[in-house]
Amino acid sequence: MQKVKLINIGCKVNFAETSTLKTKLEEKGFTITEKFSDAEIVLINTCTVTNNADSDCRAAIRRAKRESNGAFVGVLGCYAQLNSEKLANMPEVNAVYGIKEKFQIPELLGSQLRESNKSIEVSELISLNFDFAYSADNLARSRCFLKIQDGCDYRCTYCTIPNARGNPRSIPFEQLPEIFREVSDKGFREIVLSGINLGEYNSKNMYYFEDVLHLIAENDFGVRFRISSIEPNLINKKIIDYVCNSQSICKHLHIPLQSGSNKILKLMKRRYTSERLFKDILSIKSINPDVCIGLDVITGFPNETDQDFQQTYKFIENLPVSYLHVFTYSERRNTPAADFPNKVPMKIRKERTNILKQLSNSKLLAFYRGQIGKIHEFLPEKYSENEKIQFGHTSNYLNCKIISDRKLENSFYLVQINEIDTDNKIIATLK
Ligand code: SF4
Structure with a gap:
């Protein structure tokens, strides 16, 4: 049967979907290969969150055709949904699939491989169902990304993204216990709850995200759960309590702040003020100072003056957060902000990104230093036979390495945080 190479670009939801597509291809008799040279078909799951993501996807398409010596190249995912014509015009592309069609690929491929014409299978985003997906190909098989929204x-x-992904939808609540058990039975020990707007989980207007956390906190599924990301307007007392106090929920929150200036947040049409998030973060840290909090920030949004940027900088500097993911604003087609006046020159956007990246490094170091001497729950991931080092993360997302002459079992360990290595990884020892 034909050999397929899969390439994933983008977020955790894409990763989960690529893994599920892989399983569906195998069920249909295709063989998965890691090597371009073996591949007769290359499928690329794309992302369109920034201009950089778009150009990464186009580069991946060109590389796939070149290195596979002319394999059939199919493109799916968000970029494919929004730019199907543009992608179909690339000489390297044989087929384009939309969001609705991505899991039909194993069936569609049969006839497409026989035809010489390009195929565009992209339908409008109406009456979308929830497509269940979770990653199953983490090499260490310790952590799994599970899409629930x-x-x-x-x-x-x-x-x-709303143009590419459509309206909110969620996996039915009643199915969650069985799915959690199934993933746990496959040997995974951490489930990263994932979604495009995860906190908007809503099952038939009866069960919300807090209910998912309640289910997890009240039952032992043999795994720990990590929240991939939550919008600031959706953080509430119950969620804070679960993250700070539940044994089964990782002490980690990733929050898309985007700007510390209320003027910019308003222009972005975000649904919170910086003061509100400030209060929530202080409340989390006062209950449990070990919780790791990361923020997404966008630099150079239209109308962001030096003063606005300074406000964002000072806001983050004063917040007890542990790291930042910084994105340089880029205009996206068919979004209101693309037509906003007072664009910030690209050079300044990038300078601001670099300044925040430096702030992120010092925040991470300060967080790591504050953890020395503490004891945390650790889950092993990759093992380096050459260096005799076991890598993995603690519940509060400390990126640790442990000197060990053997690969640790796929299970939870208590570790003590000892020191910070030159590569900004934490050296820990088993307790
Ligand atoms: S919350 Fe805003 S930034 Fe996030 S996916 Fe929805 S529209 Fe995009």
Whole structure:
């Protein structure tokens, strides 16, 4: 049967979907290969969150055709949904699949491989069902990304994702216990709850994200759960309590702040003020100072003056957060912000990104230093036979290495945080 190479670009939801597609291809008799040279078909799951993501996807398509010596190249995912014509015009592309069609690929491939014409299978985003997906190909088989929510209708002015992913939808609540057990039985020990706007989980207007956390906190599924990301407006007392106190929920929150300036947040049509998030973060840290909090920030949004940027810088500097993911604003087609006046020159956007990246490094170091001497729950991931080092993460997302002459079992360990290595990894020892 034909050999397929899969390439994933983008977020945790994409990763989960690529893994599920892999399973569906195998069920249909295709063989998965890691090597371009073996591949007769290359499928690329794309992302369109920024201009950089778009160009990464186009580069991946060109590379796939070149290194596979002319294999059939199919493109799916968000970029494919929004730019099907453009992608179909690339000489390297044989087929384009939309969000609705991605899991039909194993069936569609049969006839497409026989035809010489390009195929565009992209339908409109109406009456979307929830497509279940979780990653199953983490080499260490310790952590799995489980999609429980898809889509978003917030319409933030810079974001193109609602056009690519459609309206919010969620996996039915009643199915969750069985799925959690199934994933645990497969040997995974950490489930990263994933979604496009995860906190908007809503099962038939009866069960919300807090209910998912309640289910997890009240039952032992043999795994720990990590929240991939939550919008600031959706953080509430119950969620804070679960993250700070539940044994089964990782002490880690990733929050898309985007800006510390209320003027910019308003222009972005975000649904919170910086003061509100400030209060919530202080409340989390006062209950449990070990919780790791990361923020997404966008630099150079239209109308962001030096003063606005300074406000963002000072805001983050004063917040007890542990790291930042910094994105340089780029105009996305069909979004309101693309037509906003007072654009910030690209050079300044990038300078601001670099300044925040430096702030992120010092925040991470300060967080790591504050953890020395503490004891945390550790889950092993990759093992390096050459260096005799076991890598993995603690519940509060400390990136640790442990000197060990053997690979540790796929299970939870208590470790003591000892020191910070030159590569900014934490050296820990088993307790
Ligand atoms: S919350 Fe805003 S930024 Fe996030 S996916 Fe929805 S529209 Fe995009």
